[in-house]
Amino acid sequence: MKKKQKIFISFFSLLALFILISSTIFADYTFLGKRNSGAKFYVWYDTSVFNNSYEGYFNTGKNNWNNISSKVGPLTYNQNSEVNGKKSDRYYVGSTTNSGVLGYFNPMLNNGTSVNPFESSWDYGSIYAYKNQIDLYGLTSAQITSSVATHEVGHSLSLSHNFGSACNNNCVMTANALTSIAPNTEDKTQLKNKWGN
Amino acid sequence: MKTQIGSKMKYTVSAIVLILACIFIFFLIKLNNQELKVINFPASYISYDSESDLSKSADIIVLGTPAEEFQSRKHQEVRHEDGSLADFYTLTDFKIEKFLKKPEIVHPNTINDDTITFTEPISIIDNNGERAIISLDGYQELEYGENYIVFLKDNGMGNYSVINMNEGKFNLQKDEISQLSSHGDKEASDRHSQIRREVLKRYINN
Ligand SMILES: [Zn+2]
Numbered sequence: 001m002k003k004k005q006k007i008f009i010s011f012f013s014l015l016a017l018f019i020l021i022s023s024t025i026f027a028d029y030t031f032l033g034k035r036n037s038g039a040k041f042y043v044w045y046d047t048s049v050f051n052n053s054y055e056g057y058f059n060t061g062k063n064n065w066n067n068i069s070s071k072v073g074p075l076t077y078n079q080n081s082e083v084n085g086k087k088s089d090r091y092y093v094g095s096t097t098n099s100g101v102l103g104y105f106n107p108m109l110n111n112g113t114s115v116n117p118f119e120s121s122w123d124y125g126s127i128y129a130y131k132n133q134i135d136l137y138g139l140t141s142a143q144i145t146s147s148v149a150t151h152e153v154g155h156s157l158s159l160s161h162n163f164g165s166a167c168n169n170n171c172v173m174t175a176n177a178l179t180s181i182a183p184n185t186e187d188k189t190q191l192k193n194k195w196g197n
Numbered sequence: 198m199k200t201q202i203g204s205k206m207k208y209t210v211s212a213i214v215l216i217l218a219c220i221f222i223f224f225l226i227k228l229n230n231q232e233l234k235v236i237n238f239p240a241s242y243i244s245y246d247s248e249s250d251l252s253k254s255a256d257i258i259v260l261g262t263p264a265e266e267f268q269s270r271k272h273q274e275v276r277h278e279d280g281s282l283a284d285f286y287t288l289t290d291f292k293i294e295k296f297l298k299k300p301e302i303v304h305p306n307t308i309n310d311d312t313i314t315f316t317e318p319i320s321i322i323d324n325n326g327e328r329a330i331i332s333l334d335g336y337q338e339l340e341y342g343e344n345y346i347v348f349l350k351d352n353g354m355g356n357y358s359v360i361n362m363n364e365g366k367f368n369l370q371k372d373e374i375s376q377l378s379s380h381g382d383k384e385a386s387d388r389h390s391q392i393r394r395e396v397l398k399r400y401i402n403n
Contacts (some may be wrong), residue, residue: 097286100360101241
């Protein structure tokens with residue numbers, strides 16, 4: 001009896017420990033919503049992207065998410081904002097009144113209604129890079145590529161801000177620091193967590 | 198007989214009218230009190246991890262309270278030529294109790310008597326026929342009737358705006374922890390509490 005009890009107790013404490021550890025290790029930093037047509041789609045650049053010579057940043061930013069999951073990418077540039085009757089994601093360069101804001105992602109339904117990505121899925125999205133703040137804070141090319149372009153495209157692939165210890169303020173999807181890197185192991189884990197291997 | 202049926206009819210009709218009126222009033226009240234839907238856009242921004250970094254980077258640090266309810270403030274949206282949402286913010290009038298940091302020259306038109314006007318990264322827009330609150334990265338507006346310490350920075354365009362999202366304004370009375378975990382992440386709330394403690398310690402306790 002006593003032995004059985006011991007086994008019983010140790011089994012459940014092990015189970016509790018396992019749940020605790022796995023919840024910290026496998027913390028989910030993705031949106032509930034996602035792009036309705038999946039993660040292989042076309043992107044379109046507004047003339048503001050070319051006028052400000054940001055196409056290089058966006059090219060690298062979107063290509064950085066290729067070859068991680070077989071379900072994600074390639075995100076292909078097309079000069080038409082609609083391909084085969086489907087809306088492409090739209091990239092812009094603009095300016096903002098909000099100090100220190102470098103860019104944002106706006107997920108929308110086909111009729112242009114914005115949705116909350118934390119709650120629901122979308123048909124297409126727009127990404128703005130805010131050049132006035134990027135210039136004001138003197139971001140390097142590597143930081144624009146990583147913290148603005150790659151980061152915002154990451155949002156369009158359903159990745160949310162990563163506050164976890166596996167990221168440690170040092171992955172592309174951190175909100176707490178500027179980075180100069182391509183997606184690292186933790187970014188890739190979250191992408192696969194959302195879309196599959 | 199005839200009169201009996203007549204009065205019965207009258208009762209029934211009045212009862213139906215009364216019920217319809219009640220339903221109508223009920224929906225009217227409900228419509229009026231309907232809370233606006235909140236859409237939280239993910240954003241990338243310059244972030245500060247501590248009170249000292251925030252204090253160093255802010256051009257203005259001010260203690261005070263909003264002059265108006267959020268819904269009454271000036272909500273702005275900027276549309277690109279193709280209609281896409283290029284920028285948005287709210288102009289907030291804030292009653293100054295005390296400046297904790299102030300540059301020698303403050304932008305004109307931002308201070309009027311005891312009020313400073315600055316921007317918050319949140320707005321109310323017409324989202325295809327439905328009014329909605331849109332915010333950057335879960336930012337929550339300064340609440341009317343509450344006292345705050347707010348960290349502001351010159352945006353390079355003649356305005357001051359709140360920096361560091363929710364970790365750029367701190368409610369003096371309460372830790373807005375539960376409201377701020379809009380992403381459901383404990384780490385972000387802990388971060389807010391931590392910086393708030395540092396801010397209160399430096400600017401309030403001594
Ligand atoms: Zn972000």
